[in-house]
Amino acid sequence: MAKVLMKGNEAVGAAAIKAGCKYFFGYPITPQNEIPEYMSRELPKIGGVFLQAESEIAAINMVYGASGAGARVMTSSSSPGIALKQEGISYIAGAELPCVIVNMMRGGPGLGGIQPSQADYFQATRGGGNGDYRHIVYAPSSIQETVDIMMESFDVAEMYRIPVMVLGDGMIGQMMEAVEFHEPKKRELQEKTWATDGTKGKRKPNIINSLFLDPQECENHNIRLEEKHKIISEKEVRYEAEGIEDADVVCVAYGTTSRIVKNAIVECKKEGIKVGIIRPITLWPFPMEIFDKINKNAKGVLTVEMSMGQMIDDVKIAVNGRFPVHFVGRSGGMVPTPANVIDSIKNIAGGVK
Amino acid sequence: MDKRLVIVTGHYGTGKTEFSVNYAVKCIEKYEKVCIADLDIVNPYFRTRERKKILEKLGIKVLSSSIENTNLDIPAISPEITGIIQNEKIKSIIDVGGDPAGATSLARFSKDIHKVDYDMFYVINANRPETQSADKTIAYLKNIELTSKLKVTGLVNNTHLLKKTTVEDVERGHKLTKEVSRLTGLPIKYESVIESVAENISNLDIKNKIFPIKLFMREDWMS
Structure with missing residues (x-):
């Protein structure tokens, strides 16, 4: 395919759909609005669902639900909106579910402004949610790299059953550059035997949860998560x-x-x-x-x-x-x-x- | 020769602002008073108003939001815009936001615009995924006309890939623009080409209407 000229936010949407994303839940905020705009226009054409939630909190919990049911799903927002999503991200990480979250950062703190910023580094890498969780954070520096990373992110998220954040600054969202779409390298993906997609009378119901009331069980869960984090740290570092x-x-x-x-x-x-x-x-x-x-x-x-x-x-x-x-x-x-x-x-x- | 009032429209991301700014800079060579109005309520970044200082140094007046010096993404438009539409002494350029959505802000001024002679350019970039065929390009054109309650009077081929633009890009865009021109009966007004590429154009069809442009809106570090 020849190169086309795209705005970062549009390219995010196009790459996500090419990567098989069928569901988008979000709430508008500048400077990332072209992502939901693109998804609202394009997802219905492929039998997917775009839904503008009543808030960012609702949106991330819709992502939690859709991911639990085995769907390829994403959300996007900008800084203060991502702040609202932190609780949901911790739950998704706790329940070991895959999803892709895009943050086109703007000036902060609080409402801040709408111009580009990188002041959500702490939020993205340390997390605003509770608990010993981690999620992968990609930081592309061009629209082409944004596209390549978006195409791969869904696979990475599913491979490790972990949220993946694509962290751009507003400039990445708003800038126009030439892009082309390539298939990412193939990854071994397991069947989603954990998904709550109906027992069909053939198995016990799956449960998606992040609640472990027995402290020993909860610690075991944390140890397992940490082992996964170590593998990711060894295999997925990129620079x-x-x-x-x-x-x-x-x-x-x-x-x-x-x-x-x-x-x-x-x-x-x-x-x-x-x-x-x-x-x-x-x-x-x-x-x-x-x-x-x-x-x-x-x-x-x-x-x-x-x-x-x-x-x-x-x-x-x-x-x-x-x-x-x-x-x-x-x-x-x-x-x-x-x-x-x-x-x-x-x-x-x-x-x- | 173009009419005194020139309105620049087009599909989102075709390069309307870059063309408008270059057009205004060209106009100040010939006209005493030039004013460019930024009617973009769609984009939060890369708007004419960001280049206000450079343009005003050249003697070009810049009108934008009625709220001075802000980056707010609220659709506040300067009431002075009516003035430049009516004032016969000012060479006026209106840079409109992309798509029918961007053109809604233009509709508010359509009654005033109809009272004067105007040109409305439709900018085409064949490298944008949504405007690669004549049919789709014309669909955007018609919808912009419907929304703005104004008629397009000419086409501008602005097909580019930013600093990576090649002669082939321009040629492909020219072909598309020619096809749009054939189907709509609208004339091609300009072939807008980045300066370094403009030198290498040999196709006379393009050369005759060439409008070499500088990239005012791109920072040095951008591709």
Whole structure:
């Protein structure tokens, strides 16, 4: 198929449908409205269901129900809407159900604004829901990557029976870029023998639940979840790393911000400063091990975010005291410029050259 | 020559704003007073108003929301827009939001617009998934006319893939626009092409109406 020009949000919808998603439950919020708009137009055409719920809380619980019945289902929202969905996400993770959740982040806290932001890193990777749960978080940096990840997310969610979040900033949702649709690599998917899709008189009823009143049973459940999290951490980490082995300064950035950083790196190279980049594609699991490959003589690591500094916590864990970790960021809907980043890089590089 | 009042419509995401901004910049070379009005109530990002500073430096007046300096996504439109529709001394460009949904904000002004001579351009991008065939492209055109209560007077081929646009993209878009023109009887007004690609166009059909554009709305780091 030839390349077409799509807006990030539309591309999310198109990719989800191509990946077999048949159900969408959500509630409108800028800057992700083109996703529900697209789904409301396209899902009925393929015999699917689009439903605008009365609230985000209702929407995520509809996702919980549909997923429990074995359906391929998703929801999308933006920051404050995702905040409302946190309880449901914890329940879905607790009941070990697959689903895909898209967050096109906007400025916060509270209602914040409608311009792009990355201030939901904590919410996405630490979770606003209760309990020892985790879910996979993908952070695409282009519309093409958003499409590729969306196409794969449903399989990943079903393979591990875990919620998958696709975390974009508003810019990823609103930007237009050329895309094409490719089939993702095939994954071994088990039959959904756990789904509440009718016993047909042949088996005992399945029960979807996250309640374990016996503390020992509840702990066993948590141990099992943790084992699953470990497997995911080993097998599903994804990142892009470039020029870090001989770098004077290594930048860490994800999503839209990583593109601004790459632009800054090109400028720095012209002036003889060697700058590498680590771009986490999965925020959880976070690509800790690649930090071991950073040049031992590097002057420092620079985290760049559209927030007041959130991913920097994971960067510090990964760096483990080996280098000073610096930060540059804009928040509230402001986008950093390559010039912001170049200044910080030069400060860190100091007398290099 | 185009009418004093030019309205720019089209399917969502075809590049109306980029064309409108470039058109306004071109107009200031010839007209003393140029005003561009942002009627986009559909998009929260990439709106004309974001380039207000650059345009005003060039002497172009920018009208948008009646609520100054905000990123609110509420459909507040400046009442001054009626003024630029009526004022014969101002070369006016109205950048309308995409699709019939975007054109609803235009309907409110249709009575005033009917009283003056106007051009309404319909921007076509053959690389958008929803407007790859003439039938679908015309369906959007008709619905925009119905919603806005105004008639399209000319077509603009704006087929592109942003900075990755090739001559082939432009040619394919030209073919589609020509077909739309044949079926509707509407003339092709412009072949809007990013400057670097415009140099390489050899097809005379396209060359005769070429309108080279700069990308005002894309940041340097965008593709």
